[in-house]
Amino acid sequence: MISKSLIAILGLLTPAQAETVLGVAVFSRHGDRTSKHYKGYNLTNLGLQQNYDVGQDYRNIYLNSSSPKRILGISEDKVVNSQIYASAPDQAVLLNTATAFLQGLYPPLESIDQELAAQTLNNNERVIKPLSGYQYLVVHGENDDSPDTIWLKGDEECPAVTTSMKQHKESAAFKQRIDETKPFYQSFWDQLDDVYDYQQSNLSFANAYDIFDLLNVALIHNASHNGTVSAEELTQLRTLADEWEFGMAYDADDSARSIGGQTFAGGVLEQLDQIVSAQGKLKFSLLTGSYDTFLAFFGLSSLTAVTDQFYGLPDYASTMAFELFTLDTVTTFPSSAEDLRIRFFFRNGSTEGEAPRVFPLFGGQDESLSYSDFVSKLKEFAITSPEQWCGICQSRALFCQAYGALNAESQAESKSSGMSNAVAGVIGAMATLGFVGIVGLFAFYAMRRHRLANVVPSTREEKGSVSSQGSSV
Secondary structure (H helix, E strand, C coil): CCCHHHHHHHHHHCCCCCCEEEEEEEEECCCCECCCCCCCCCECHHHHHHHHHHHHHHHHHHCCCCCCCCECCCCCCCCCHHHEEEEEECCHHHHHHHHHHHHHHCCCHHHCCCCCCEEECCCCCEEECCHHHCCCCCCEEECCCCHHHHHHHCCCCCHHHHHHHHHHHCCHHHHHHHHHHHHHHHCCHHHHCCCCCCCHHHCCHHHHHHHHHHHHHHHHHCHHHCCCCCHHHHHHHHHHHHHHHHHHHCCCCCHHHHHHHHHHHHHHHHHHHHHHHCCCCCCEEEEECCHHHHHHHHHHCCHHHCCHHHHCCCCCCCEEEEEEEECCCCCCCCCCHHHCEEEEEEECCCCCCCCCEECCCCCCCCCEEEHHHHHHHHHCCCCCCHHHHHHHHCCCCHHHHHHHHHHHHHHCCCCCCCCCHHHHHHHHHHHHHCCCCCCCCCCCCCCCCCCCCCCCCCCHHHCCCCCCCCCCC
């Protein structure tokens, strides 16, 4: 059943003419979390609920049988894993984000129909799905040794990005901003003097996001901070953090700064191509990642020209959605790509009843564009292969070493028909360290990952320090 607030959403999203949605690719930020300044940070109960609520809203828009935007042929209640693709970095915050979102997208079967939650064996015994009917969905957990991690966090393990950020922080304009805002930041020492690794000298624009994050999390969860920071001060802290993070994620004159957005664009192309090439067998893709990916894509796709709001950090549980549709009412996937169109949506935060808004991409005026034009425009800046990323980044990631070894072997014009020891060694190491994360979604707090032997979990997500430039989640 659709809630009244969701009826309002659907009213806003109802197409003006007959059309059919064929598939959707969604990118989501995590919900409320503990401060990433401290190791072991994770989603709070509030954050899990936010991502669940957003998944539920997308369910009502794209899966509910009474919605005018229901995806053609998608299973409404029971998970069909071939129709759903979900991927997240192998980091607790983002894997749990996917978990919560997907449970909202496909809630427990028993809460919908107990018959759907039951199976009948050959001996006529009926077996009810355990755990109140929670459904099992596959989430691909991508660790740092997987080439597929670049589609979600292409700015990590990329020396070109690190160099670009360093140059930005050494610029005269950045140093001037530090001097201009120093008195403002110094005024918060009483609120932050209990942060174990902080000194008063740390309070500057150089740590704009970390300071905002520490105080914002404290104001949400710590009663002792009530009234210590005014609403006006928090807004100014947020605005300065917006400025700092956008400057680190995008520069029109330095393409290296936005590599995370370029690889995300390649990931979107890949997911939409899977929908088109398989004639709609894949229907809903969920990717989870960081706010810096949002910001880089906002700049690359000229969304900042539409409204200044795209210069700011997306709120917790914000989503971008790329909707593939046709202008006709159809019962089968169109045979011609000329009949396909793309529409871009952005929803800032998790407020129930707030409809995702349509925005024109690439500086255009139209709310949608043909699929071929969309692909062409996106390819102007998208990185479309891990090998391409390796070359641009000059990365020493393990899979990049494998590509380098293969290229060197090819250029050597060896007469040997076998694989060299060097190439075999690198590829063998990749096979040992690689993994496919399978997350069994029982409830918000139940998650199972299947790995190959000797996998070492990534700890990048858990690294937080006063001036670190680590994971931006």
